[in-house]
Amino acid sequence: MNAVEIEEAVSALAAAPFDASKFPYAFLAAFGNKETTLKRLRSGSNNASDVAGGVLQRNNIHLAACPAGEVGQTLTALRNSAKTASAKAKFILATDGADFEAEDLSTGETVACDYSDFPNHFGFFLPLAGITTVKQIRESSFDIRATSRLNKLYVELLKDNPDWGTSKRRHDMNHFMARLIFCFFAEDTDIFCRERLFTETVETMSAKDSSNTHGVIGELFRAMNTKATERESAKISRWADAFPYVNGGLFSGDTDVPRFSKIARSYLLHIGNLDWKKINPDIFGSMIQAVADDDERGALGMHYTSVPNILKVLNPLFLDDLRARLEEAGENSRMLLNLRKRIARIRIFDPACGSGNFLVISYKEMRAIEAEINRRRGEDGRKSDIPLTNFRGIELRDFPAEIARLALIIAEYQCDVIYRGQKEALADFLPLDAQNWITCGNALRLDWLSICPPTGTGVKHHAEDLFHTPLDQAQIDFENEGGETYICGNPPYLGSTWQSADQKADLRAVVSGRTSSSGFLDYVSGWLIKAADWLASNSGAAAFVSTNSICQGQPVSILWPIVFGAGCSIQFAYTSFKWSNLASNNAGVTVVIIGFSQERQRAPKIFSVGENGAVTAKECANINAYLVAGPNVFVVPTDNVLGGAAKMDNGNKAVDGGHLLLEANELLNLNLTQEQHLKLIRRFSGSVEAINGLQRYCIWINDASSGYAKNIPSIKARIEAVAKFRLASTKKLTRDTATRPYAFQQVRQMGTEELIVVPRVSSENREYLPTLLMPSGTIISDQCFALCDAPLWNMSLIASRLHLIWIATVCGKLKTDFRYSNTLGWNTFPVPTLTEKNKADLTRCAEDILLTRESHFPATIADLYDPETMPEDVRRAHEKNDETLERIYIGRRFKNDTERLEKMFDLYTKMTAAQGAGSPKAKAPKKAKANS
Known part of the structure; x- marks a missing residue:
């Protein structure tokens, strides 16, 4: 269950009559527990509670429904219970149907409220559903509840107004929802003349059968688009006259409203009864945008980007510098004034803005810095110099774009209340300003200079009004005063496999004339290239969240040059x-997260996030495209092994329709003699078989044994099936190999070698790459690579932490799994010159790894290398191998993976330079330019 589904279940529980005997189980069901789990708890087989009326779920919660007036003492009993401790319960909860109290035993946080209000705290219990969230998410219960109810209303309205869900009217429906959100916010924050004005007017003036609800709402919208001096002539209804003139495009144009059913009207009133003062525009937009997207509604509640994560982008991009300048200014009035002027000229541009998270948080953080400047200058309450028009975005879909505008408006009002006071905020809020800089369109096809032109120039961009933004709009004049621009955001990630034809065409258009290999790039690459082009003629910097695929594997040498x-x-x-x-x-x-610019303002800095969430930072001279401190080198595939290691080949490719490959039962059905078996059958292994220890076989025939094989009826039938399969292929190569149907299409083994095998794909969760020693006679598929009859010290290299980190960096991943490559990974792996003693030491390490594995027979690679259950002796054998190898590199163990990569890239650069290997060149960055 996701957070919205949980909220709905919890709200339904709170609204139902309280039943003490059923409450504990209903509460657990609301957080996703299956009926089979609840059945065992009811029967007592899994319920070890020692508190009257209690239910104890191990590793989760100890809760009890108690007699009236005994909530406090029951909670104490739950806290002191020996069973609570022994079962490692994370939460305790007690309620009598009137009062409700709970405690998070790991943090000491508590909840105490009326029973009917406990859904407002449902975020407190999200860990019960496996949702381990940052504190900001757990405290966003209002946003989740509002999203849930708006989604219900949206779906219900579409039932009775199906035409509003069509492409023709989808914008009207989305615009209607934006209007409602504004009204709910305005009635709870004094923007309207009194609290709940909108909800109570709809409730009073619309019939309970909902027959005129649409008309009442339409009239209210019409009033909010009519100036007070024009209302009499417009014949605005007297009951609607209490509503202020809003304008700004939010209520302009068509005031048509979808028809309401009784259920839809009820949902609307329930939404109005929420406390909209609690709305958080930082995150609300991200969740609400899913309401209007059929593809995303199934994931409703998952559209949240935490503020701390967004600040990982914004702080080093520009906010840290502003705060440093604030600290430097101290109480110096002139320096503070200059900083305030600078902030007022800064533009934030998100070319994939969605519902505006990055823009809203940028605005709020900048307002906080400006407010501190005003405080130090003795100008508390001063009107902000930061215009919303400095926060610009591009969004492909119209509803998120609309929500982004609304979120910025709400953020501005909330900041005015905080820093200027309620009276001043209200005085300046209405009517809304019609200027708008959120553009609805395809960011990879638009000219970014038309949205963010060079600074110091007059801008004539088109915008009809705040909430309608076709690209050909009425003119707005806006003067850019020479400030810097910061481009930021979280563009869509789509690997080449998942890109549509249009998206592939978008990328081709962006890279036109610079590479013919756009098909290897992730979709997010287009934003980085467009930003780099924009920065070539403008002052500022860019920072994007991206899938890490752009810094791994083949895309690196395509994108980053x-x-x-x-x-x-x-x-x-x-x-x-x-x-x-x-x-x-x-x-x-x-x-x-990658931040880049033309001007180097300070030493580059690499941040790393630890397992506990702690962030460490390291300054360096240069950050390369692999996000390693070092020169701008690009690792490119090569057919030659860089060091003195053995040659690695891909496995064999059958292309046989499955007729040369055999499961154990299929082998038995061939009815072969022992002699036939020895001559024609081999053990067969691909990645899955190697890692999981599965038994498979293959028919292995060469030219010399083909005549012998064809005289065996069961083998002959399979050979003929292969021929038929290959002849039916659309590929010429496959059809051509139909003349040798007894053999694999691509053969890279003699079939007699001892093999050191590496699966092509393996899980990212393992601490070491799986590598196996397979006996002669084993045939591997093209899902593996192998060193044939190679010295065993080569296996020590593959099994090392050093090699895993190198492969993860330069080869990239398939989805989230490691993707091995011989030409890009093994051949480029920088190995220093090894002495005979080095090789002997590494051979001993490889033997120790094999022996410790053997002691756990029949455990498979999957069993032995599960990070949760890896045997201690296997781990020690690998650590000894790592220590032995790393001492060869630097005379000691590396401190961390960052140091490992830095050393390997340094060694790779020197070794390729010595061999005269070429690498794509990069222009040097421009010299530092001082900020004004």
Whole structure:
């Protein structure tokens, strides 16, 4: 269950009549527990509670429904219970149906409220559903509840107004929802003349059968688009006259409203009864945008980007510098004034803005710095100099774009309340300003200079009004005063396999004339290239969240020569970490953050996020495209092994329709004699078989044994099936090999070699790459690579932490799994010259790894290398191998993976230079330019 589904279940529980005997189980069900789990708890077999009326779920919660007036003492009993401790319960909870109290035993945080109000605190209990979230998410219960109810209303309205869900009217529906959100916010924050004005007017003036609800709302919208001096002539209804003139495009144009059913009207009133003062525009937009997207509604509640994560982008991009200048200014009035002027000229541009998270948080952080400047200058309450028009975005879909505008408006009002006071905020809020800089369009096809032109020039951009933004709009004049521009955001990640034809065409258009290899690039690459091009003629910097694939594998040598060639260099980077959201189990994608610019303002800095979330930073001379401190080198595939290691080949490719490959039962069905078996059958292994210890076989025939094989009926039938399969292929190569149907299409083994084998794909969760020693006679598929009859010390290299880190960096991943390559990974692996003693020591390490594995027979690679259950002796054998190898490199163990990569890239650079290997060149960054 996701957070929104949990909220709905919890709200339904609170609204139902309280039943003490059923409450504990209903509460657990609301957080995703299955009926089979609840059945065992009811029966007592899994319920070890020692508190009257209690239910204890191991590793989760100890809760009890108690007699009236005994909530406090029951909670104490739960806290002091020996069973609570022994079962490692994380939460305790007590309620009598009137009062509700709970405690998080790990943090000491508590909840105490009326029973009917406990859904407002449901975020407190999200860990019960496996949603381990940052504190900001757990405290965003209002945003999640509002999203849930708006989603219900949206779906219900589409049932009775199906035409509003069509492409023709989808914008009208989305615009209607934006109007409602504004009204709910305005009625709870004094923007309207009294609290709940909108909700109570709809409730009073619309019939309970909902027959005129649409008309009442339409009239209110019409009033909010009519100036007070024009209302009499417009014949605005007297009951609607209490509403202020809003304008700004939010209520202009068509005031048509979808028809409401009784259920839809009820949902609307429930939404109005929420306390909209609690709305958080930082995150609300991210969740609400899913309401209007059919593809995303199934993941409703997962669209949250935490503020700390967004600040990982914004702080090093520009906020840290502003705060440093504030600290430097101290109480100096002139320096503070100059800083305030600078802030007022800064533009924030998100060319994939979605619902505006990055823009809203940038605005709020800049307002906080400006407010501190005003305080130090004795100008508390001063009107802000920071215009919303400095916060610009591009968004492909119209509803998120609309929500982004609304979120910025709400953020501005909330900041005015905080820093200027409620009276001043209200005085300046209405009517809304019609200027708008959120453009709805395809960011990879638009000219970014039309949205963010060079500074110091007059801008004539088109915008009809705040909430309608076709690209050909009425003219707005706006003077840019020479400030810097910061481009930021979280563009869409789509690997080449998942890109649509249009998206592939977008990338081709962006890279036109610079590479013919756009098909290897992730979709996010287009934003980096467009930003680099923009920065070539403008002052500022850019920073994006990206899938880490752009800094791994083949895309590196395609994308980054373009970015560096535009004159940019990487100014800061976060190495790979999980960009989490509200999904169950804190699911998230592994990302990097990369900041780059033309002007180097300070020493580049690499940030790393530890397992506990702690961030460390390291300054360096240069950050390369692999996000390693070092020169701008590109690792490119080569057919030659860089060091003195053995040659590695790909495995054999059958292309046989499955007729040469055999499961154990299929082998038995061939009815072969022992002699036939020995001559024609081999053990067969691909990645899956190697890692999981699966038994498979293959028919292995060469030219010399083909005649012998064809005289065996069961073998002959399979050979003929292969021929038929290959002849039917659309590929010429496959059809051509139909003349030798007894053999694999691509053969790279004699079949008699001892093999050191590496699976092509393996899980990222393992601490070491799986590598196996396979006896002669084993045939490997093209899902593996192998060293044939190679010295065993080569296996020590493959099994090392050094090699895993190198492969992860230069080869990239398939989805989240390691993707091995012989030409890009093994052949480029920088190995220093090894003495005979070095080789002997490494051979002994490889033997020790094999012997410790053997002692755990029949455990498989999958069993032995599970990070949770890896045997201690196997781990020690690997650590000894790592220590032996790393001492060869630097005379000691490396401190961390960052140091490992830095050494390997340094060695790779020297070794390739010595061999005269070429690498794409990058232009040097421009000299530092002082900020005004």
